[in-house]
Amino acid sequence: MPPKKKRPAVHAVTVLALLAGSTYLTVELRKDEHDKAPKVQSVTDTPDLTNGTGQADGKQKWERLRNPDRSVLRTEDGKVLATFTDGARTATLSGPSRTFAEPSNTKSKVVTDDWVRLMPEVWRKGAEKEKWFKDWFKEFAGSEEDDLFAMAFQYVEGAPVKKDDEGIAYAGDASFGPLNPDGSEGNDLRLEQSDFYDYLGIPYTFRDGTTIQPEAKRARAIDCSGFIRTVFGYRARFPLMANDTTGDGLPRTANGMARGKLGAPVIPLKGVGAADRPKTIDVVQPGDLVFFKLDARTKERLDHVGIFLGHDAEGHKVFISSREEVNGPTIGDKGGTSRLDGNGYYAKALRSAKRL
Secondary structure, three states: OHHHHHHHHHHHHHHHHHHHHHHHHHHHHHHHHHHHOOOOOOOOOOOOOOOOOOOOOOOEEEEEEOOOOEEEEEEOOOOEEEEEEOOOOEEEEEEEEEEEEOOOOOOOEEEEEEEEEEOOOOOOOOHHHOHHHHHHHHHHOOOOOOOHHHHHHHHOOOOOOEEOOOOOEEEOOOEOOOEOOOOEOOEOOEOOOOOHHHHHOOOEEOOOOOEEOOOHHHOOEOOHHHHHHHHHHHHOOOOEOOOOOOOOOEOOOHHHHHHOOOOEEEEOOOOOOHHHOOOOOOOOOOOOEEEEOOOHHHOOOOOEEEEEEEEOOOOOEEEEEEEOOOOEEEOOOOOOOOEOOOOOHHHHHEEEEEEO
16 A cells, blocks of 8 residues: 555656656756847947937037048047948937847857948938938937847847748848759858848839849848848848949949949959958948958959948957858858958958948
8 A cells, every 4th residue: 555655656756756857857958049049239228419409409419430431420529420431321329239240150259349331321411411411310310119130130049030921021130042952061151142132032123113023942041242232122121223333332242342432332243363452440430331352253343242240349350241151141250250340261361341
């Protein structure tokens, strides 16, 4: 009889142990999934913004700087609140500090109080006095609405799907492109030429009337220039060209973007050879497009483009771009560390930078 009395007790202990193990595994799995998800826009402090009028009021002051020509808004004690570059529509505003990370592909983290936004018009000297700017600045100074950086990280590995009112998934983990039947690891493993309309899976009519149909095999995919066009164009509404030659707006390829007339060159393109690597990159500002020469087969063409984010936690200049090695947008290290400084793969291949 005693053994019979012990069985329920043993059984209960076993059940409790199993439940505890199950709970532990569930927690660990959730922790694992949480670690894989991109950590973005973690606000850690509050910016020093005194008003949103765009006008100096004794606590703010405007300053003109050269190389490139730009207008800078500062606090009374000299802290930069915003930078506006002649010939460019992107502006860098000081705002709440955020942390951008991609734990599935790198330990690098970017902690920044820079918010990069697209203005409705190209900046020019004296624009701070114009109504369009005053209205825009009042709306976005100190705003936590998604900026270009937030949008860019909505396509890295693990980024959750976001859908519009029509049910179209406009954001979420993106791939670089479909597998190349003739490619191999480290040698054109994935096909290029996946643009934003391929990712979206919808036909798109450009301003010149050209309509392009998406390719089913490229669904949820964007190559390096397609990533830029997704963030700056489809999301932030910078005008887009159907290709590199038709209409006006942001061209289709990295080479077209680098050599086109849009934007303000901050590191002018001198050539594509190793001797044409910029001597200094200090002028590059968060939000700038950075252009690379990676493949000798493309001859005089620049063949890669990314978005400069600023410094990571270790002080390195970091950019984000879509690559075949990681299969999508990344700040990761696979296929080359995402740094502009030093003598790594991408640092050596940098040739120019532009502020759109």
